[in-house]
Amino acid sequence: MASRLVIHDDSAFPAPNEVYNWKIYILAICASMGSAMFGYDSGFIGGAITLPSFVSRFGLGTSSSEQSAALSANIISTFQAGCFFGAIFMSFLAEKYGRKFPLIACGVVFNVGTIVQVASTGSLGMIYAGRALTGLGVGAATLVVPQYISECSPPAIRGRLVGIFETSVQFSQIIGFWINYGVNENISSTSDTQWRIPFALQLAPGTLLIVLMLLQPESPRWLIKTGDTDKAIRVLGQIRCLTQDDGYIAWEVGAIKQQLHDESELGATRPLGAKLKEILQRGNRIRLILGMSIMMLQNLSGINALNYYSPKIFKSIGFSGTSVGLLATGVFGIVKAMTTLIFMCFGIDTLGRRKPLLIGSIGAIIAMFYLGAYSKVSGSFQHTVVQDGGAYVAIVMIYIFAVFYALSWNGIPWVFCAEIFPTGIRSLCLLFTTCTQWLGQFIIVYSTPYMMTNITYGTFFFFGSFLVVGALVIFFFMPETKGLSLEEMSVLFNVKGLAITQRKKADEIIASQRVAENVADLKDETEYSNVEGV
Template sequence: MGLRSLKPQRLQETPHQVLNRRLFWSAAVFGMTFPAYLVGTNFLTSKTGFLGASRGLDEGLVGGMVSLQSFKDEFHLEDGSQNHQASILSNITSMVQLGSIVGALLAFLICDKLGRVQTLRILSFLWLVGFIIVVASQGSLGQVLAGRFIAGLGIGMTTVVGPMYIAEIAPKSVRGMLTNIFAGSVYLGATIAFFSNWRASVNLSDESGWQWRAPQFAHIGFATYHMIKGRYEDAKTALANLRMLDSSHSYVEDEISGISYQLESEQEATHGVSRWGKIRELLLVPANRYRLMLGFMSQVLGQWSGANSITIYATEFFGVLGKSGQSEKLFASCILGVVKLVSAYICAFFLIDFVGRRRSLYMGISLQTLSLTYIAIFLGLTGSEALKSGQLNTSQRRGAVGSIAMIYLSGIGWTMGWNSFQYLVNADIWQLRLRALGSSLVMCLHFLNQFGNTKAVPDMLLVLQSYGFFAFSAAVSFAGLIWVWFFVPELRGRSLESTDELFALPWYQIGRYGPELVPAESAIGDHPGGKVETGIGTHSV
């Protein structure tokens, strides 16, 4: 079949049937019966159940685990100097991120070689085995580290496979919403983790190893669920079922034609191109370098803005701000998980596809910057000695309560801004043939930064103290505002096929003027003279 016969007309407006219970239920449980990509005439489909929760589970569980007295006693975390304790703590908390760096890169190789379903099964197996090793450890710190690294391999793959699925099945009008459902499931996992740790601290003895082991079974349950799902279906039938339209409906025909056209045109343009050829294309084509820059910088600025560190070390930060007692600190962490979970889903359903990616980033980063700045000023003025002793005057006590509220507000800002964008950027910008590679590289940097950040925070708290850490995070957040203003284009409502024109503009026009110069209505088939830009050349159709 030639390109001309596949060339679609301009896609019609989204029929109301498309925004149906199957689509939203699939995304909500992530969950999806997702046609992932065309191979010949077939879509790959998979059921994956709360895939995004893996990261949140670990971020929430590990912070509580290392704070529980039973874990400290079994692994002697309170032995040695403060620097030694900080080093051991950072090794434990960051080991999943270290494994995730490798896992995110492996996702590209495995997805292209074996497909999405096999990648899902492999990542689920690694995730499951890793935490079985952790739970089975008997005072062996090396076994805990090894298990967390192995689990990290699987968790790293989830952040590539998950948003990739959404990008490939979502109607453009709600692509941001569905991608943010994945991002929100991170905090579903975190909330489950926070409550698991809290109840374990209340109901299980400090002398029992089950106090820290019991919450870890949340990982094992989720990973086991993923391993038993997965099947293939015919492309048009799967898409028609998901859209709740007849397979002959023009909207389904247009979607199939659009994806088929893009795939065939890209296959024709890249026939015989190796993986190394894709890497060269990614690095040498200016439009692709800009895409890569968007992905990379969103990870650097987002991860060092402090939000994930606050999630992982929440119990310690709440202790600094006046919460006393292990149960009280863990319960405050539970509230943080609920706040992030609720705000993430509010952003998904009522914000990102209505006010746009760029405006949502502005609002979220601004709220996060102001919140972090308040906390830094309060901690700096109050002083660590007064906070440790608990001898605070009335105004200082009110300031402490305000700082706790600001931690919750910073979480809302994070879900509105960086947390949404760090996944959405991969869903919005990549061409089909570069999606696995580009997403993998961006998520490698995501976990590299998260590893560095998680590893550095205990030492930062020793050297900079708490106020210095929050001041640093506020400065990074403010730098992020400037970067967004100059470089981030608005991609709301734009089809994946239409982004090539936008990124073909000069680099200094893309962020600030791109959407005006290249309206979102541009799509495959609308190019003057019947030509389409594939990223490595212009081809007649």
């Protein structure tokens, strides 16, 4: 009952208490092993390639600063390139084969890539090949996981459940950060075991995804879309803890069928060209542009620079030494993960999407501009600085950035994109937004080493400026989506005007539609009663 108090169900057919059960949370956790693959990679790789054993084995110690930047960029960004193409391949597989078994395939591909990396005995080519394969698996998984969770979720806790995707990323990042610290402290720097352990532990989330998804059902929305309504009803009854003939199950099935029918009339079931034509319709076009913009702006906030290159960034503000950098990075991961967990559990379905993004942007902007100003004034990129008050404030600002980023740009873009698109074109739209995410990551992780070498403190000002742009985009163009069913998003995004008034107008339209539906239902019941009386 206590958990029920924090759930605000404003959908057309408020769900019974049984719907908010442990099964739907377990489903989200199992699927989120796909995002754990991504989180562990982003947590471990930046530190792993600075481990003395890795530097020695792959001959990175004799490189100039420019060559070192190039090698770091190549090793890390190869993964993002794989992710980009993995998302493209998965878009077709998910439409034909559903969500469950393609996710299992993602785990298999990821594990193969891990084995290739661990088997390397000094060949950077094997590292590149293995990272490309793990990227294929992760890119494909990040396309499907939010979609799968969203399609299985009740509207009132959809944000919380899709948020498990991002929470899993954060906690697996922590593991990656601290594994590097542990092997650096406890395993000899002359042993290949030091770098192989962090690389080999990628097998853990990949294997968990394979095993756990075998125990989960297919997406009920995809089943209805492919004509298997009976199985969809069984799945919904199972994950909602309701009988198959319950009225809420009938309402969900009816709502999905109605939207699919409406989209079919508009050409959503036609070939790719027809779907692209539907995407160009005003309401859908706006959604896609906004989704892609938010995904790109998420990367331009600077978070992936901190995730992948945090040891170097801590060094740039005066804290040197492999252990010191890895320790500070591990604490950064804990701060970000705990804030994400708290927000996704208690904030996103209460505060919504829009308000946290605006608040988080302001805090992150202050932190990023301080880091730029401190680096310029202290000259920390040119020489080792005294660890004075300004340096310690800079460290605090990194953690402040982590907190404000975690309650805003960290998970909300994924939640927002997973919930706003119509069922008939959701996979295609998510392909565009997910590819934008990975393209943005590729650009940032490839360019950050060069930016830190050549424009130094300007790197922080660059990211801070794009946070300002992101805040403006959210304020003027992103409406609140909290509490709306997936089928009601079309009403919201067909309302004209700026974001600040869109939701209010949409709520009025939805309320009038519900009144009309209730009147129609009452009329039907009255006519039926009259016939029965006759």
